[in-house]
Structures are given as structure tokens and as C-alpha cells.
Amino acid sequence: MQIEAGALLKNILYPSDLRKLKDSDLEEVCKELRQFIIDIVSVNGGHFAASLGVVELTVALHYALNTPYDQIVFDVGHQAYGHKILTGRREQFHTNRILGGISGFPKREESEYDAFGVGHSSTSISAALGMAVASAYKGETDRQHVAIIGDGALTGGMAFEALNHAGIEKSNLLVILNDNCMSIDPNVGALKEYLTSITTSKSYNKFRDELISILAKISKNGPDAYGWAKKIEQSIKGTLLKNANLFESLNFRYFGPVDGHDVTKLAKTIEDLKNINGPKLLHVVTVKGKGYSLAEKDQTKWHAPGLFDKITGEIKKTTHDKPQPLKYQDVFGHTLVELAEANDKIMGITPAMPSGSSMNIMMNAMPNRAFDVGIAEQHAVTFSAGLATQGLVPFCNIYSSFMQRAYDQVIHDVALQKLNVVFCLDRAGLVGADGPTHHGAYDISFMRCVPNLIIGAPMNEEELRNMMYTAQLDNIGPFVIRYPRGNGVMPDWKRPFKALPIGKGxxxxxxxxxxxxxxxxxxxxxxxxxxxxxxxxxxxxxxxxxxxxxxxxxxxxxxxxxxxxxxxxxxxxxxxxxxxxxxxxxxxxxxxxxxxxxxxxxxxxxxxxxxxxxxxxxxxxxxxxxxxxxxxxxxxxxxxxx
Ligand SMILES: Cc1ncc(C[n+]2csc(CCOP(=O)(O)OP(=O)(O)O)c2C)c(N)n1
Ligand SMILES: CC(=O)[C@@H](O)[C@H](O)COP(=O)(O)O
Ligand SMILES: [Mg+2]
The missing domain is CATH 3.40.50.920 (Rossmann fold)
Incomplete structure (x- = not known):
């Protein structure tokens, strides 16, 4: 279904059209862009709240930068709908995630504006750094490279590997940290607490805006002035933050936090930062779901709500003649609590997917025995291994495609040591609209060749329950259970447990x-x-x-x-x-x-x-x-x- 864009948006086919507008028009462009996203996602489905949250940031970036020559790398890419609409795909946007239509994530073969293909998290800084180093090598000194990473994605270890490397490269890299205190579920961990503490530091915030523009002006005036600028900056920041800023300690020049919904100021800040060389991080504070009040209030539900009535906010149920069986994920979630009530050794682990995996059922019922460890699949596996060495029985639930991240941990930390970790691979098989980045296509092949693993796949809910029951009975070593996205097949799924003979069909x-x-x-x-x-x-x-x-x-x-x-x-x-x-x-x-x-x-x-x-x-x-x-x-x- 084609939906009409607003008066300004209608005339923006590419960012070059956006750049012809006055900066006083930008707010209106944001309003129209936000409305366009709401109009289409409500009838088409897809990721929602994240794109609404970065409307201003997206407009500001394409306004201030010379894209596609300047390169923007989105982390995960679920927030890139505004970017797609502004970069030649407004008229195809109604085909988003539909068979034969455009992808829900940035994809290199789809557009030259999609600098890097994404779907899995925490890759943006590495990829943008690679691009920046390549540009420096080729003498493209005027080229900008930007990684936009969310606070959730920043909990992934890869992001830290990249910061560690970028801090000693002189490349022209701008990392924009989009901090909205949310992953899909509320963000977790000490880093989140740290970000909150710098966001609320009043003494530092007092100086931030002036500092960015003064620095940019001085930097423009040559290397001497640049040296002075750096000194001023260091002394101000040194006093205020007592050299305690994490990013500064990693050799990044830290700017912010700034309001991520003030589009003109954002555009000006990005413009200014172009003149400051080396690795820099701009901390932007946004509200996930911004501009759609229901999404602002319940950000997890509106991460990817499915179809909804944009006026009433009612989420549409898929219409079926008869009640549908439970989703496999919910059978997993309820069964885990049932098993954990009877076996106090059972623990639950999810890397940032409490709602998606239904681990939140155990997290609510037994908060001291179920952990959301952030977007950290490798850690989730080895943390589970550690628990297992102490005689506990961890149920580590990871989407099949995200498990690709933790392959060495499965082999080195679990299988070689024959530890009794139960891996529940949700979303195994083709997942649908998320597409190739998310299809759980490979796990049978990559798990099957690892010694010591038991690998089962339930044909229905009863089988899933029985596999989970069997996996925690004796100390039988690593046990993989794979099941798909979506509903099971049994209306009466809650049947008494039966132990299954291992390796028997x-x-x-x-x-x-x-x-x-x-x-x-x-x-x-x-x-x-x-x-x-x-x-x-x-x-x-x-x-x-x-x-x-x-x-x-x-x-x-x-x-x-x-x-x-x-x-x-x-x-x-x-x-x-x-x-x-x-x-x-x-x-x-x-x-x-x-x-x-x-x-x-x-x-x-x-x-x-x-x-x-x-x-x-x-x-x-x-x-x-x-x-x-x-x-x-x-x-x-x-x-x-x-
Ligand atoms: C490796 C990996 N693990 C898990 C996910 C699932 N996932 C997609 S978006 C997301 C939350 C990202 O949070 P953040 O980066 O803060 O972006 P926001 O949605 O808040 O804008 C998660 C956990 C993923 N895409 N990749
Ligand atoms: C972008 C991302 O990785 C998640 O939002 C993913 O799309 C969730 O998939 P499910 O809808 O299957 O939970
Ligand atoms: Mg976030």
C-alpha cells in the first residue's frame, strides 16, 4: 500500500535534496519522516520504536555529512528505517521485509548509502574503523566515517574490542552512542549505570555545548590552534571528570551528552565534529519510541509490535478460525520454571533476549536464578560453563543465529570439558521477515561436528518439555535443543514429563x-x-x-x-x-x-x-x-x- 509523504519529505528522494533545505526546515522534515514510519509500519509490521528514536539523528547526519561519500554504519540496523526513506527507498518502503521487497536492515547490495550489512549487533565500530583506516591509507583525508551504536549494542564484547583498537588509530572515526537506556528489554549491566551517571552529571553538562563548538572553531585554524584546543579541552574535562571518563581513557575524545531530539543542534554538532580529527565519541540521549506516546511508555512491546491501529494503538491479533497453540518460546519459559521449582540446581541465562526467548518468565518468578547478561552471547556460554563446573544446571537460551557468535565457547568451554550446559536454541530454522541475518540455518551443521554434544529437536511442545526434562536429570554433558520461531501444534501442551532415551527416535x-x-x-x-x-x-x-x-x-x-x-x-x-x-x-x-x-x-x-x-x-x-x-x-x- 502506497502512503503519501508530507510536503517536504515528498521532495526528498536522496540526502542531496535534504541538504538543499534550510536548517529551520529540519524539524518539519523530522515530523513528516516520523509520521511516514508510523503510517507504514502500522500496516506492514517491522521494527518500530528504535527508528522513531533516531529520526532527528538520522536527519542531522544526512544533512551535515556528504553521504554516500561519507559513510554511516548502523549497529544492528533495526533503527535504520528513516535512513532508508531518505536514501532513495521511500517509494519502496511499503515493501519492507516482505518477500521480494526491501530488507528490514541496511544491506550493501540494496543501496550505496548502506555502508555495511547488519542485523547482528555490536559490529558498527569495527566496520567503520576498517573503512576509516582504508580511507586514510588511500589519502581520502576529507572522508567521514560514523558508527551509530546503541547503549544495548555497546554491551557486546566486539564493540569494546573495536574501541580498544580505534583508540590507538589516528583515523577519522566518529562513534555516536545512541543512549536510550533500552536494549529490546531494559538495558542491563554496570556500563548502563555508568552511562546514566555521566548523563546526569550536572557539572560536566554545563560546559559541553560550548566546548564542542569552541574546539571545532579553533581546530579549523591549524595545527597550533589544535594543540591549544586539546589542552583546554583536557584541562576542563580533567577537572570535571577527574580523568574518569571511560571513552577518554581509551583515547577517544568524548562529547556530550547531547539532546538527541534537537535536530538543528545535532546537525551543527556533527558539522563541528567533522573538523576534529582522530577517534571521537558523541554521546546522544534519545527516547526509544519518541513521538508515539504508547511506544515511549512501553518500549519493549513497541520494539517490533506487529500490525497496529495507528490511531488507537491497538495491536492487531492475527485472525485465525480457532485459538492458536502456544509459541514454542512460551512453552520453554513456563517449562523452565516448572523444572526449576523441582530442581534447585537449574539456572536461566539469556543474552539480551528475555522477552524474545520468554526467559523473562523465570526472571520474574526466580530473579536470583535467571540472568540477562546483555548482548553477550560468548559470555553467556562461558558464564553458563562456569555455573556448570559448580554442579548447577544452566539453561542457556540463545537464538540459533546469535549462537554463531559463541561457537568457540561451545567447543572450548563446554564441549571439551563435557559440562552439563543445556543450550536452548530458539528461532532455529528460517525465521521469516528478519531474513538472512537472522535465519537459524546453520546450527545443525555447526553443532553436529562437535564431540560430546547431544543434539535434539522436538517435533512438538510435549517433546520440547520432555527434552528439557531429560537434559536436567543426570549430569549428562552438553545438551542442545533446537526449536523454531512461532507456534507449536498442541492445544494441550502441558503434559506430565517423561524421560526420553537419549539418541532414540x-x-x-x-x-x-x-x-x-x-x-x-x-x-x-x-x-x-x-x-x-x-x-x-x-x-x-x-x-x-x-x-x-x-x-x-x-x-x-x-x-x-x-x-x-x-x-x-x-x-x-x-x-x-x-x-x-x-x-x-x-x-x-x-x-x-x-x-x-x-x-x-x-x-x-x-x-x-x-x-x-x-x-x-x-x-x-x-x-x-x-x-x-x-x-x-x-x-x-x-x-x-x-
Ligand atoms: C548478536 C545479537 N544479539 C542479539 C540481537 C537482538 N537485538 C536486536 S536489537 C537489540 C537491542 C539493541 O539495543 P540498542 O543497541 O540499545 O538499540 P535500541 O533498540 O535501543 O535503539 C537486541 C538485543 C542482535 N541483533 N544481535
Ligand atoms: C533486530 C533484532 O535482532 C531483533 O529485534 C529480532 O528481530 C527479534 O526477533 P524476534 O521477533 O524473532 O524476537
Ligand atoms: Mg538502546
Whole structure:
């Protein structure tokens, strides 16, 4: 749906158009931009509050800088909607996150204004520093490089690795810290408390604005003046902050905190900072959800609210004929509390996703036993390992794609030491509208090759509960449980716990001619397919393999002794995945069969609705029906592997 932009915004196709306006027009541009974001996100969905919070910052940056020559790197990128609208994509913005439409995150192939592809957090300072160093090397002394990083993203270790490096480079790097005291949930940690303390330091704030513009003016007048400027700055800051500013200690010149909603002042400040060389950090204070009062009040809910009525603020429920089963994440959250009530060794850990993972259920019920450690996946894993060394049973819940960050920790700190950490990988498989940065595509492949791991995927809520129950029973070493984004399939999910035999699958349907082997929730697609196939007189067997490691060899011998036509289905990449594990088994035991592997192909899968993507990747019920029909017609003269 096309939505009309305001009178000024309508004439801004690119930042060069914005730069033709007077600075007295900027406030109106912000108003129109904010309204445009509200209009489209309310009918289209997507990330909301973060983009509203940086409207002024975005306008000021494109006004003061010479983009795309000057480069802006957004951290995470969920706040870049204003940037997209101002940089040639206003007319496509209604396709945001829709199959075939523009991406919800900055993406290099989409626009030359998107200096760096993002989605995962805490990368902006490293990337912008790389660009700044490259520019210096190429003699592009006039080029500006800006990293915009939120206070949440700054809790990620990578951001500190980059600050540490940038502090000794002379490159022209501006880090803008967008401080709104929020991650998706309220931001956490000592750093957050530190930022609050400098934001509220009255004595320092008194001097800040004057200091920035005086420095910029003096700096412009040559190297001597620059030396004087530095001295004045150091003595003022030294007195006021007693050399205690974290960023100053890392050789950054620290400016701020400034009001992130005063667009003209922001534009002037950014203009001034262009004249100050070396690494510098501008601390900007904003309100997440600014300009939409409901979002300002409940920032977590409005981080990505789904569709809503922009007038009443009512969030629209997806309409279904009958009540939907619970989301897997909620089954996890409630089950964890139930288990923790009975087992006082259980602890909960999430790196910055309390609401997304439903770890907040345990955090509310047992605040001393559940931790949000910030956007710090590596730390989350090794912290869990530490807990496990003391006989506790940590349930460390990490989205599959964010777990990519902590791979060495899984191997070095958990698997090698055979520690009883339970990894719950939420959002495993294709996640939908967030797209390739967030698809939990790789975990089966990258986990399967690590010794000592047990890796299971529940086909439904009852199985998830039983896997979680089994994982905490005995000290059985690291246990990975992967499950998808979205709803389960059982209305009555809360069934009594049963211990599962580790490495044992189950035969769900005893059929003939073709065996369908599934791993996890995709088993439900096979179940649907089998109903359709039966109607056409085709009766395949269905095995829910449950554990990709260790594999149920006994069950697989049964399969390959009976069938020479096999389909494997998984919600993960085919290279090295579940189907590959089955091929390895066949090869190890000299079985020959025609095997069709269905799953995510060896290519980047873009954004779209989950079901659309399953269709596109050919592993939904329809695909299983088609492949099964093809197989059942084939009379193999020669065995093939597909
Ligand atoms: C590595 C990684 N872990 C977790 C996330 C999920 N995530 C996306 S945005 C966000 C909060 C970011 O907070 P902040 O940087 O302060 O931005 P704000 O939303 O406040 O503008 C989190 C935790 C992510 N994108 N990447
Ligand atoms: C930007 C980001 O990384 C998160 O906001 C992510 O989009 C959350 O995904 P879910 O909606 O699946 O929790
Ligand atoms: Mg924040």
C-alpha cells in the first residue's frame, strides 16, 4: 500500500535534496519522516520504536555529512528505517521485509548509502574503523566515517574490542552512542549505570555545548590552534571528570551528552565534529519510541509490535478460525520454571533476549536464578560453563543465529570439558521477515561436528518439555535443543514429563515404499503431507529421528533394511545437516538407497513469511507430497543420492 509523504519529505528522494533545505526546515522534515514510519509500519509490521528514536539523528547526519561519500554504519540496523526513506527507498518502503521487497536492515547490495550489512549487533565500530583506516591509507583525508551504536549494542564484547583498537588509530572515526537506556528489554549491566551517571552529571553538562563548538572553531585554524584546543579541552574535562571518563581513557575524545531530539543542534554538532580529527565519541540521549506516546511508555512491546491501529494503538491479533497453540518460546519459559521449582540446581541465562526467548518468565518468578547478561552471547556460554563446573544446571537460551557468535565457547568451554550446559536454541530454522541475518540455518551443521554434544529437536511442545526434562536429570554433558520461531501444534501442551532415551527416535507411521525421516518441527509438515498422500493411495512411513547426535542407529538400520526410497526433511541448511548425517550413516554401513534431502539449500535465503520461505526452499508439506510422489513412481535401476 502506497502512503503519501508530507510536503517536504515528498521532495526528498536522496540526502542531496535534504541538504538543499534550510536548517529551520529540519524539524518539519523530522515530523513528516516520523509520521511516514508510523503510517507504514502500522500496516506492514517491522521494527518500530528504535527508528522513531533516531529520526532527528538520522536527519542531522544526512544533512551535515556528504553521504554516500561519507559513510554511516548502523549497529544492528533495526533503527535504520528513516535512513532508508531518505536514501532513495521511500517509494519502496511499503515493501519492507516482505518477500521480494526491501530488507528490514541496511544491506550493501540494496543501496550505496548502506555502508555495511547488519542485523547482528555490536559490529558498527569495527566496520567503520576498517573503512576509516582504508580511507586514510588511500589519502581520502576529507572522508567521514560514523558508527551509530546503541547503549544495548555497546554491551557486546566486539564493540569494546573495536574501541580498544580505534583508540590507538589516528583515523577519522566518529562513534555516536545512541543512549536510550533500552536494549529490546531494559538495558542491563554496570556500563548502563555508568552511562546514566555521566548523563546526569550536572557539572560536566554545563560546559559541553560550548566546548564542542569552541574546539571545532579553533581546530579549523591549524595545527597550533589544535594543540591549544586539546589542552583546554583536557584541562576542563580533567577537572570535571577527574580523568574518569571511560571513552577518554581509551583515547577517544568524548562529547556530550547531547539532546538527541534537537535536530538543528545535532546537525551543527556533527558539522563541528567533522573538523576534529582522530577517534571521537558523541554521546546522544534519545527516547526509544519518541513521538508515539504508547511506544515511549512501553518500549519493549513497541520494539517490533506487529500490525497496529495507528490511531488507537491497538495491536492487531492475527485472525485465525480457532485459538492458536502456544509459541514454542512460551512453552520453554513456563517449562523452565516448572523444572526449576523441582530442581534447585537449574539456572536461566539469556543474552539480551528475555522477552524474545520468554526467559523473562523465570526472571520474574526466580530473579536470583535467571540472568540477562546483555548482548553477550560468548559470555553467556562461558558464564553458563562456569555455573556448570559448580554442579548447577544452566539453561542457556540463545537464538540459533546469535549462537554463531559463541561457537568457540561451545567447543572450548563446554564441549571439551563435557559440562552439563543445556543450550536452548530458539528461532532455529528460517525465521521469516528478519531474513538472512537472522535465519537459524546453520546450527545443525555447526553443532553436529562437535564431540560430546547431544543434539535434539522436538517435533512438538510435549517433546520440547520432555527434552528439557531429560537434559536436567543426570549430569549428562552438553545438551542442545533446537526449536523454531512461532507456534507449536498442541492445544494441550502441558503434559506430565517423561524421560526420553537419549539418541532414540520414534516410528510415527508404519508405511510402505518410501520412508520420510524428519528432524524437529518440520515433522508436522510431513504429517500433513502424509494425509494428502494417503488420499492418493501412497502410504509412506514416517520416522521422527529426534536426535541428530547421537543418531538412533538401530532405528536407521530398520529403515534402510526395509526401504530403498528415503526422504529426509530438516529446517536447516543441507550441507552438513540432518540429511547429510543420514548419508554418512548409509555410507558407513554400505546401504544403498535413493535419498532425497529436503531443507535449506546452499544459498542465502532472503526475507519473507516463514511459510513462503519453506515453500520457496521446497521443504513444506507440498514439497514432501511432490517428492514422495516422484519417488514412489520411480523404479530405481540405479541407486542415486539427491
Ligand atoms: C548478536 C545479537 N544479539 C542479539 C540481537 C537482538 N537485538 C536486536 S536489537 C537489540 C537491542 C539493541 O539495543 P540498542 O543497541 O540499545 O538499540 P535500541 O533498540 O535501543 O535503539 C537486541 C538485543 C542482535 N541483533 N544481535
Ligand atoms: C533486530 C533484532 O535482532 C531483533 O529485534 C529480532 O528481530 C527479534 O526477533 P524476534 O521477533 O524473532 O524476537
Ligand atoms: Mg538502546
Amino acid at each position: 520414534r516410528k510415527l507411521i508404519d508405511g510402505e515404499e518410501v520412508a520420510i525421516l524428519t528432524f524437529g518441527h518440520v515433522g508436522n509438515e510431513a504429517a500433513k503431507a502424509i494425509i494428502d498422500l494417503n488420499a492418493e493411495g501412497i502410504y509412506p512411513s514416517h520416522y521422527d529421528i529426534r536426535f541428530v547426535k547421537p543418531l538412533d542407529e538401530e532405528l536407521l538400520h530398520e529403515v534402510f533394511q526395509k526401504f530403498n526410497k528415503v526422504i529426509t526433511v530438516e529446517d536447516g541448511v543441507l550441507p552438513g545437516g540432518f540429511g547429510s548425517a543420514i548419508l554418512e550413516f548409509m555410507s558407513n554401513h554400505n546401504y544403498q538407497a535413493q535419498v532425497i534431502r529436503l531443507g535449506i539449500p546452499d544459498e542465502i535465503v532472503e526475507h519473507g513469511e516463514q511459510k513462503e520461505l519453506w515453500r520457496l526452499c521446497n521443504y513444506d508439506a507440498e514439497a514432501i507430497v511432490n517428492e514422495c510422489k516422484k519417488l514412489s513412481k520411480t523404479q530405481p535401476t540405479q541407486f542415486q543420492v539427491g
